[in-house]
Amino acid sequence: xxxxxxxxxxxxxxxxxxxxxxxxxxxxxxxxxxxxxxxxxxxxxxxxxxxxxxxxxxxxxxxxxxxxxxxxxxxxxxxxxxxxxxxxxxxxxxxxxxxxxxxxxxxxxxxxxxxxxxxxxxxxxxxxxxxxxxxxxxxxxxxxxxxx
Numbered sequence: 319x320x321x322x323x324x325x326x327x328x329x330x331x332x333x334x335x336x337x338x339x340x341x342x343x344x345x346x347x348x349x350x351x352x353x354x355x356x357x358x359x360x361x362x363x364x365x366x367x368x369x370x371x372x373x374x375x376x377x378x379x380x381x382x383x384x385x386x387x388x389x390x391x392x393x394x395x396x397x398x399x400x401x402x403x404x405x406x407x408x409x410x411x412x413x414x415x416x417x418x419x420x421x422x423x424x425x426x427x428x429x430x431x432x433x434x435x436x437x438x439x440x441x442x443x444x445x446x447x448x449x450x451x452x453x454x455x456x457x458x459x460x461x462x463x464x465x466x
Contacts, residue, residue: 326386333360335391344415346452349465352394355382406444414438414448 328336332377339345339353351372358368365383369376414434423433431449435442449455 326383328354328356328360332391333357336360339394344412344419344452347398349394352382355379356386356394359383359386406440410438410440411448414440414445415452415454419448420451 336353336357340350340357342350344424345353351374354372355368355378358371359365364369365376365379368374369379372379379461382394387393409413417438418429418434421429423429423437426433429437431442434440435445438445
């Protein structure tokens with residue numbers, strides 16, 4: 319039998335934000351998984367059970383439980399990595415994803431990388447890097463789909 323943790327206590331704002339992150343289509347899948355882990359732990363599930371249900375290693379559950387306990391919602395975001403700092407903020411990337419999934423250009427059935435770049439003030443290559451990074455591809459019918 320592993321260590322038993324007390325259920326995480328969430329306030330209404332935290333629960334609402336975690337639920338939104340876990341269910342919104344435009345959330346990065348790694349972040350959505352972290353939100354689902356924390357929500358399950360807050361509901362009193364054991365780490366082993368959460369790990370099995372979400373198909374992750376129990377150490378992963380422990381890591382995100384610990385990070386949330388120490389830093390709350392901020393602890394679920396990726397830590398800075400070495401290398402050249404990114405020049406595009408998370409908010410702009412999220413805006414591209416949300417716009418891609420939730421809107422259509424006025425003169426077409428779906429966004430092209432050129433059209434999205436023009437609309438968001440980014441380069442075409444930036445849009446072409448963002449879409450696959452978040453599992454987006456154009457389907458043959460012209461609608462965007464997430465890759466599984």
